[in-house]
Amino acid sequence: MGRYEIVLTTDRTMMSNHHGKEFLGFLATGPALNMPEGLWLWLGAPKPKVDSEGKPIEAPYGMRKVEAKLLEAGFRVAIIDPDHLHKHLDSMKILMLGHHDYFAYGPPSSEWWMIAGKEPINRISFRKLMESPVVRKAKEKGVKIIAGGPGAWQWLWELEYWRKWGVDLVIEGEVERVIADIVEKALNNEPLPDYIYVGPQDSPTIEEIPVIKGASVNGLIEIMRGCPRGCRFCPVTLRSLRFIPLEKIREEILVNLRAGIRGVLLHSEDVFLYHAEGVKPNPKAIMKLHKLARELVGEEGAIGWSHLTLSTVKYAEEKYRLVSKLMDEIILTDKQRFIGVQVGVETGSPRLAKLIMPGKAAPYPPEKWPEIVIDAFRIMHENNIIPAATLILGIPGEKPEDVVKTAELLDELKHYRSLIVPMFFVPMGAMKNLDWFRRNNVKAEHIEVMLKTLYHSTFWAEEIMSKYYLRGAKMAPLRIMLKLFIRYVKYRVNKLKPKLEELLRH
Numbered sequence: 001m002g003r004y005e006i007v008l009t010t011d012r013t014m015m016s017n018h019h020g021k022e023f024l025g026f027l028a029t030g031p032a033l034n035m036p037e038g039l040w041l042w043l044g045a046p047k048p049k050v051d052s053e054g055k056p057i058e059a060p061y062g063m064r065k066v067e068a069k070l071l072e073a074g075f076r077v078a079i080i081d082p083d084h085l086h087k088h089l090d091s092m093k094i095l096m097l098g099h100h101d102y103f104a105y106g107p108p109s110s111e112w113w114m115i116a117g118k119e120p121i122n123r124i125s126f127r128k129l130m131e132s133p134v135v136r137k138a139k140e141k142g143v144k145i146i147a148g149g150p151g152a153w154q155w156l157w158e159l160e161y162w163r164k165w166g167v168d169l170v171i172e173g174e175v176e177r178v179i180a181d182i183v184e185k186a187l188n189n190e191p192l193p194d195y196i197y198v199g200p201q202d203s204p205t206i207e208e209i210p211v212i213k214g215a216s217v218n219g220l221i222e223i224m225r226g227c228p229r230g231c232r233f234c235p236v237t238l239r240s241l242r243f244i245p246l247e248k249i250r251e252e253i254l255v256n257l258r259a260g261i262r263g264v265l266l267h268s269e270d271v272f273l274y275h276a277e278g279v280k281p282n283p284k285a286i287m288k289l290h291k292l293a294r295e296l297v298g299e300e301g302a303i304g305w306s307h308l309t310l311s312t313v314k315y316a317e318e319k320y321r322l323v324s325k326l327m328d329e330i331i332l333t334d335k336q337r338f339i340g341v342q343v344g345v346e347t348g349s350p351r352l353a354k355l356i357m358p359g360k361a362a363p364y365p366p367e368k369w370p371e372i373v374i375d376a377f378r379i380m381h382e383n384n385i386i387p388a389a390t391l392i393l394g395i396p397g398e399k400p401e402d403v404v405k406t407a408e409l410l411d412e413l414k415h416y417r418s419l420i421v422p423m424f425f426v427p428m429g430a431m432k433n434l435d436w437f438r439r440n441n442v443k444a445e446h447i448e449v450m451l452k453t454l455y456h457s458t459f460w461a462e463e464i465m466s467k468y469y470l471r472g473a474k475m476a477p478l479r480i481m482l483k484l485f486i487r488y489v490k491y492r493v494n495k496l497k498p499k500l501e502e503l504l505r506h
């Protein structure tokens with residue numbers, strides 16, 4: 001017999017710790033290639049450990065924040081693994097959903113989908129959840145369904161599913177300030193709007209952002225919100241900048257350690273902007289943050305970063321030698337031999353950089369963007385930082401010569417250990433209303449860039465896996481399967497090459 005009136009859940013691709021390797025989660029954004037769907041799903045998103053009620057030990061961070069807010073407001077709420085929802089059917093009044101990418105419209109899912117012509121696993125898995133007998137039964141019983149999270153915007157493109165599955169409310173934006181009121185209304189059967197957009201004026205203050213009460217996937221902890229750089233395609237930039245105080249960060253790391261997660265993944269749009277003045281890093285604050293993280297997780301635990309901006313990497317190293325200092329003095333240990341991070345290259349064209357992301361190069365001028373990228377990649381290579389970089393193809397305003405510049409930049413990055421993934425433009429942020437880059441807009445220059453990134457990434461992926469990632473006997477099955485997969489991709493690309501070259505000639 002369940003005891004929670006509010007149940008938070010999501011589909012398997014999100015409810016997983018991805019074998020403790022955040023990066024493997026990206027597999028769930030693609031379709032199953034050359035292997036059964038179940039095996040692919042296991043590779044990218046194995047089932048998490050749960051307790052007898054079906055509560056996962058680790059759960060997505062954003063859902064943990066909503067759970068914490070509702071617990072503090074006195075509701076009976078829990079995050080439940082999708083396989084255990086049936087245990088809570090009798091008590092459940094509200095089913096809350098969270099997701100990064102409900103319908104696979106976000107990058108890189110949409111790109112996989114476009115290239116492979118096959119629905120990505122995350123979309124299939126979410127649809128299966130919504131059409132499962134337990135969710136259908138909940139709906140029949142009058143349970144209200146509320147969907148939120150970073151992928152909430154995608155419901156606006158799927159009105160049919162919205163209606164068909166009986167989703168009562170979709171809420172977009174940071175919800176901490178408003179969620180308790182909404183839930184109260186839903187429980188009292190008061191009318192709810194179909195859609196709520198929480199704008200920057202309703203962004204929660206630091207005091208309104210709660211400390212998580214249960215562990216987050218792979219020890220992810222938010223250290224700040226927002227980003228001051230103002231790239232035109234980015235939704236994050238619409239949010240105000242807030243730094244989470246060290247004391248709260250400490251509390252959250254301790255929550256994770258108590259749950260047995262020996263590591264911390266510092267989450268920010270740019271970890272080096274923690275307590276920065278504008279876009280110039282604050283070395284003291286960054287060192288303090290990392291010292292705290294190392295002190296808490298110990299030499300055995302790993303420190304991770306979510307994102308960095310390439311201009312900050314260059315500035316931090318050239319001005320303060322901060323990158324090498326951090327790596328040598330705090331991050332690298334006998335147990336931790338590297339750190340992975342997501343970065344955005346986006347384009348190799350200074351013209352386009354100036355047009356769509358003039359702030360991304362700051363404090364350097366956008367005209368220097370390719371140089372900044374190369375310098376930052378070199379600094380990261382020398383310091384055992386492995387970037388997973390994105391490129392955006394098809395940004396409105398892009399000209400063929402811009403894509404050629406990106407291809408030239410890729411040649412310069414050849415020697416630096418990294419993964420580079422091209423993504424097709426998806427309208428978000430200030431560019432929300434512009435058209436999507438569709439399959440028939442793919443030109444010869446785009447194919448050249450895609451091929452270059454494929455060669456680059458498959459070459460380095462093998463090296464990274466053998467020397468840095470998925471080492472040891474425990475990881476051997478995963479390592480072998482991923483290596484086989486990389487070889488398969490190489491084989492397919494080589495087979496397709498003559499056709500693509502033919503296309504490039506025309």
Ligand code: SF4
Nearest residue numbers: 227230231234237269
């Ligand atoms: S630097 Fe990154 S997070 Fe900041 S606005 Fe640009 S794309 Fe968004």
